Amino acid sequence: MDRSDRPIIAEFIDVHRHYLMGTNVVKALNGVSMQVHKSDYFAIMGRSGSGKSTMLNLLGCLDRPTSGSYMIGGRDVSKLNDDALSEVRGREIGFIFQSFNLIPQLTVLENLEVPLFYQGRVGAESRQKAEYLAERVGLGQRLEHRPLELSGGQQQRVAIARALMNDPLFLLADEATGNLDSNTEREILDLFDDLRRDGVTIVIVTHNQKVADRAERTLWLKDGQVERLVENRAAEVPQ
Amino acid sequence: MIRDSWRIVQLGLKSLMLHKLRSSLTTAGILFGVASVIAMLAVGEGASQEALEQYRDMGVTNVLVRSVKPEETQQTSSSMWSILDYGLTYAEADRIENLLPQATVVRVREVQRGVMRGEAFRVTVVVGTEPQFLDVSNMAVAEGRWLTDLDMLNQENVCVLGQSLARLLFPLENPIDKTILAGTDDRFRVVGVLAGQGRAAGPSGTTYDECVFVPMTSSRRRFGDTIRNLSTNRFELTELHEIKVKLSTSEEVENAANVLREMLRPAHATRGDYEVTVPLELLKQEEASKRMFNIVLAVIASISLLVGGIGIMNVMLATVTERTREIGIRRALGAKKKHIVQQFLVEAGVLSALGGIVGVGLGMVVPQLITYWFAQRTVVLVPHVMLAFCISAAVGVVFGIYPAWRAANMDPVEALRHE
Structure with missing residues (x-):
């Protein structure tokens, strides 16, 4: 299926994000437009200072643009208040972080249940789903372990399962393999490929060319603007 | 709803278990506050009952x-x-x-x-x-x-x-x-x-x-x-x-006492060799001094619980700072501000309620020991126990408000970046 036939699930329309540093205005993002389609594998690259982090925060609804619109699933979320943004994060976005960010005092199972807990979905449903997803990422036997009892790769798998718990519109990965050795990195990237074959949309922010190469498209940022958008023909378009 | 609340309380307990020593020391502040309030009230009540009975034995009329x-x-x-x-x-x-x-x-x-x-x-x-x-x-x-x-x-x-x-x-x-x-x-x-x-x-x-x-x-x-x-x-x-x-009724007592004092004064003025004791007056004085005692006690209790509360606030502020990252994670996963407030309030409440429960236990035992060792009558009244416990729980919540508010108002982006 061609990309243009697939619905747009996340879209930036001329997004600006300016910070006030003392008396200077820092233009972290300066008119960025882009579209993420369903089942995209979308990488965002750039040097430090290019606006990557700002873009990540905006994509994750952790921040609001100074101007411009951010549409998620056809809805403009750029003017929502804090509670509504929390709601959007909880329902539509699956976060994966560089340092895994599991809650240390909770078991794997409890960590997996956190996103649904904030939607009031606790009990048998969330438990079954957590068990299923733990199985899916290959950690079905580790449900009662604490994060610190797991290796880095295993922790990241838990984090990926957690990101999938709420059936998000897209996964948002921030340097997801930055803290992993190259073997584990390959395993995690293979898992992403796997998920993508199942139709999961992945947006990955990275500065690692190897990671970006596995994506379908790469958006290069420079000085808060889109430098170029590269189609990576090597990556398979999912069937 | 109940299951949700229980989960939040469980979560609070789990987080408190992360720092067992710190949590128990903080709890001890509330514990001793509650125990001493109950024990003091019990001793005061016992002494007062004893005095009242004694005056009643002397006859209120x-x-x-x-x-x-x-x-x-x-x-x-x-x-x-x-x-x-x-x-x-x-x-x-x-x-x-x-x-x-x-x-x-x-x-x-x-x-x-x-x-x-x-x-x-x-x-x-x-x-x-x-x-x-x-x-x-x-x-x-x-x-x-x-x-x-x-x-x-x-x-x-x-x-x-x-x-x-x-x-x-x-x-x-x-x-x-x-x-x-x-x-x-x-x-x-x-x-x-x-x-x-x-x-x-x-x-x-x-x-x-x-x-x-x-x-x-x-x-x-x-x-x-x-x-x-x-x-x-x-x-x-x-x-x-x-x-x-x-006298036939207690209304006549005051008047009769005055008459007696007037009558006896001239003959005994220089010697001061008599005294007029009016049990009813003593009874009233005792009741008044009991009220005074209760006020003093309330002040002492408030101070000790205030100190306990400051301890709780201190620990909660430290906890919030330490767990900034966790707050960021939870916010990213969809927690609203109210969820974060709830979490830390419950934690503070659990902390002080635990102190309250143990304090109530200790507060019931100490009066027994006082009675045993000092032969001093003590009376533990249920309302006093309830009062002490409720105040302890309230202290936790009140002193937890500011730390919880701080936690909830962190910028999620900053919180996630926190090391």
Whole structure:
């Protein structure tokens, strides 16, 4: 299926994000437009200072643009208040972080249940789903372990399962393999490929060319603007 | 809803377990606050009940006029053989009867004597009094009979024993109709034994349980009005040691007390050798001082719980800072501000409620120990316990508000970046 036939699930329309540093205005993002389609594998690259982090925060609804619109699933979320943004994060976005960010005092199972807990979905449903997803990422036997009892790769798998718990519109990965050795990195990237074959949309922010190469498209940022958008023909378009 | 709340509480417990020592130290602040409040209230309540009962035993419709031995000066004590003349007189008792015709007036003389029966001996007080004494003092006879008007008239050598004295003198036999020896040559036939009176006592301070009661007329005739005080070896001239005045209602008490004070003042002005005791006034004073005590206690309690609360706030602020990252993660995963507030409030509440629960336990045990070791009556009242516990829980929540608010208002982006 061609990309243009697939619905747009996340879209930036001329997004600006300016910070006030003392008396200077820092233009972290300066008119960025882009579209993420369903089942995209979308990488965002750039040097430090290019606006990557700002873009990540905006994509994750952790921040609001100074101007411009951010549409998620056809809805403009750029003017929502804090509670509504929390709601959007909880329902539509699956976060994966560089340092895994599991809650240390909770078991794997409890960590997996956190996103649904904030939607009031606790009990048998969330438990079954957590068990299923733990199985899916290959950690079905580790449900009662604490994060610190797991290796880095295993922790990241838990984090990926957690990101999938709420059936998000897209996964948002921030340097997801930055803290992993190259073997584990390959395993995690293979898992992403796997998920993508199942139709999961992945947006990955990275500065690692190897990671970006596995994506379908790469958006290069420079000085808060889109430098170029590269189609990576090597990556398979999912069937 | 209940399952959700339970989960939040569980989560709170889990987070507190991360720092067991810190959590328990913080809890200890609340614990000792709550325990000391309960214990102090229990001691205060016990003491107050004891005092109230004592005044009630003296009779709330009674006014007691007692002779008081004046302070001895150099002059008066210079001679061993001078007679110390002080106190209430028979004439004054008669005047009181005339002034307060509706009141019952009972005369009391107390003479210290060694009392003997066979091998058993005890120095005690022989109370010479009138038949109405029993009613006015709210006492009862356990065995035999009380003194009668006829005993008075005939100056009979009969006596009634206080309960513990009866047991001491007659450990094995029935005392009724047996004879006891008071002093060297005064014999009295026992006609009755009083029921236990507890702490009730006359002006000498010896409890009625240990006294011998004889008719007023017999006491006067046998012992005379001049009494050699056994402890100071001085002669004292005292006609009456106490005049008990019983009014028919408690409304008349205040007025009667004023009349008595006015009446007695001129004759005794320079010597100050009497005192008017009004149990009802004491009762009211005790109630007032109990209120005062409660206010003081409330202040102390608030201070100790305030200190505990500051401890909780301190720890919660540290916790919030430490767990900034966790807050960021939770916010990223969809937690609203209210969820974060809830989480940390519950945590603070659990912390102080745990202290409250253990504190209540400790607060119930400590009064028992005080009673055991110091023979001090203590009374733990359920409302006091509830109050202390509720305050402790409230302290946690109140002092948790600011840390929770800080946690909730962190910028999620900053929080996630926090190391």
